[in-house]
Amino acid sequence: MKGGMIIPEKTIERLSVYRRLLETQPVKRGGCVYSRQLAEMVSGTAAQVRRDLMAVGVEGHSKRGYCVAELAEAIGGVLDTPEGARIILVGVGDLGRALLGFIKAYHARLRLVAAFDNDPLKIGRVVHGYRCQSVDDLAGVVRSGKVEIAIIATPAAAAQAVCDHLVESGIRGIINFAPVPIQAPPHVWVERADIATALEKVACLVRQRHEDPHPKNVLTEEQ
Amino acid sequence: MKGGMIIPEKTIERLSVYRRLLETQPVKRGGCVYSRQLAEMVSGTAAQVRRDLMAVGVEGHSKRGYCVAELAEAIGGVLDTPEGARIILVGVGDLGRALLGFIKAYHARLRLVAAFDNDPLKIGRVVHGYRCQSVDDLAGVVRSGKVEIAIIATPAAAAQAVCDHLVESGIRGIINFAPVPIQAPPHVWVERADIATALEKVACLVRQRHEDPHPKNVLTEEQ
Numbered sequence: 001m002k003g004g005m006i007i008p009e010k011t012i013e014r015l016s017v018y019r020r021l022l023e024t025q026p027v028k029r030g031g032c033v034y035s036r037q038l039a040e041m042v043s044g045t046a047a048q049v050r051r052d053l054m055a056v057g058v059e060g061h062s063k064r065g066y067c068v069a070e071l072a073e074a075i076g077g078v079l080d081t082p083e084g085a086r087i088i089l090v091g092v093g094d095l096g097r098a099l100l101g102f103i104k105a106y107h108a109r110l111r112l113v114a115a116f117d118n119d120p121l122k123i124g125r126v127v128h129g130y131r132c133q134s135v136d137d138l139a140g141v142v143r144s145g146k147v148e149i150a151i152i153a154t155p156a157a158a159a160q161a162v163c164d165h166l167v168e169s170g171i172r173g174i175i176n177f178a179p180v181p182i183q184a185p186p187h188v189w190v191e192r193a194d195i196a197t198a199l200e201k202v203a204c205l206v207r208q209r210h211e212d213p214h215p216k217n218v219l220t221e222e223q
Numbered sequence: 224m225k226g227g228m229i230i231p232e233k234t235i236e237r238l239s240v241y242r243r244l245l246e247t248q249p250v251k252r253g254g255c256v257y258s259r260q261l262a263e264m265v266s267g268t269a270a271q272v273r274r275d276l277m278a279v280g281v282e283g284h285s286k287r288g289y290c291v292a293e294l295a296e297a298i299g300g301v302l303d304t305p306e307g308a309r310i311i312l313v314g315v316g317d318l319g320r321a322l323l324g325f326i327k328a329y330h331a332r333l334r335l336v337a338a339f340d341n342d343p344l345k346i347g348r349v350v351h352g353y354r355c356q357s358v359d360d361l362a363g364v365v366r367s368g369k370v371e372i373a374i375i376a377t378p379a380a381a382a383q384a385v386c387d388h389l390v391e392s393g394i395r396g397i398i399n400f401a402p403v404p405i406q407a408p409p410h411v412w413v414e415r416a417d418i419a420t421a422l423e424k425v426a427c428l429v430r431q432r433h434e435d436p437h438p439k440n441v442l443t444e445e446q
Binding site (some may be wrong): 005009017020040043054079133149150159172196198200201205207 | 344426
């Protein structure tokens with residue numbers, strides 16, 4: 001973090017996206033990229049991209065743009081925990097298993113410490129190389145493993161109790177995939193990842209537009 | 224939709240969440256619920272809840288609050304397509320498979336018409352009761368099945384090409400689980416469901432707060 005400066009949530013989101021674009025898209029013309037190229041890919045403005053990249057301490061060259069390698073490293077300096085962010089997952093159902101696979105593929109930046117479930121049939125099983133443990137062991141693992149981040153991938157009915165358990169154990173950030181909101185104290189960041197709402201919302205918006213194909217507000221991804 | 228009224232995106236999101244809370248949480252004291260109870264569960268205000276519920280044409284009783292059954296039905300009248308929204312999924316990897324399982328559990332409100340992949344090893348396989356088809360057949364299925372919504376669950380590098388293919392085929396709404404932004408014309412709604420960004424963001428925010436435990440802006444789920 002540059003001199004302890006607090007970077008806003010939305011800037012962090014965009015930095016994460018820029019880096020993934022630098023890593024996955026064919027933008028490496030001569031190892032350089034222009035702010036307007038990145039802007040186009042995220043449907044944003046070049047001025048916004050330049051402001052975001054100033055937050056990580058990198059300035060572009062007026063002719064060549066930004067050096068891709070330097071940019072990716074500078075973003076990593078802000079986003080990444082050097083030894084990898086330590087994470088646990090609760091709820092080893094279909095979605096939980098998919099998320100374990102995803103995190104495994106993501107290796108270097110995220111370190112999954114343990115996965116938990118309360119189903120005796122799942123406890124002890126190995127999924128994507130991670131052994132599923134009993135939720136009874138959760139608090140001990142969080143404390144001894146200095147884990148601060150947890151993913152909730154339980155059914156809706158279990159989510160709040162799991163959240164309370166995580167908060168008591170010392171977790172500071174939660175990504176909630178359960179299809180209900182959860183409540184946590186202000187020192188715990190809760191990020192909603194509500195797939196059911198995303199699906200229902202898109203279905204409803206598409207249907208609304210059929211009934212009014214020219215709404216006054218043109219809806220875009222950025223809104 | 225009440226008299227063709229356009230309901231804003233954020234209201235639709237909240238309605239989806241209210242309904243899921245009504246269905247899953249023990250709020251059914253006498254079959255009624257107060258706006259302040261719903262507000263507490265979503266960390267919102269009672270006034271906001273009442274405004275949202277007015278949009279679906281339901282008014283609460285000052286003493287008893289809202290009738291849970293009536294409320295769920297009114298929200299369904301706005302959110303749901305009577306015969307179920309018709310959806311396809313592209314990318315039958317780990318995440319795609321989990322999403323198929325999720326949609327299957329969601330049955331009545333979403334109808335998965337087909338799942339597609341370009342991997343010959345996956346084509347023809349049955350996953351959660353859905354047979355995986357070749358992406359070469361996508362346009363035909365979308366047109367003949369009158370499908371308007373698609374889920375992208377491909378790797379990052381394939382997402383834009385899949386998006387272009389979907390748009391050409393007539394898709395009007397996309398939920399993008401690939402970890403890169405995609406660009407679509409204005410008549411197509413793109414909803415981002417970017418798990419990689421969610422994970423990186425929470426990890427970064429938790430770390431920032433360690434370095435500045437008392438930021439001026441207290442971060443909450445609602446921001």
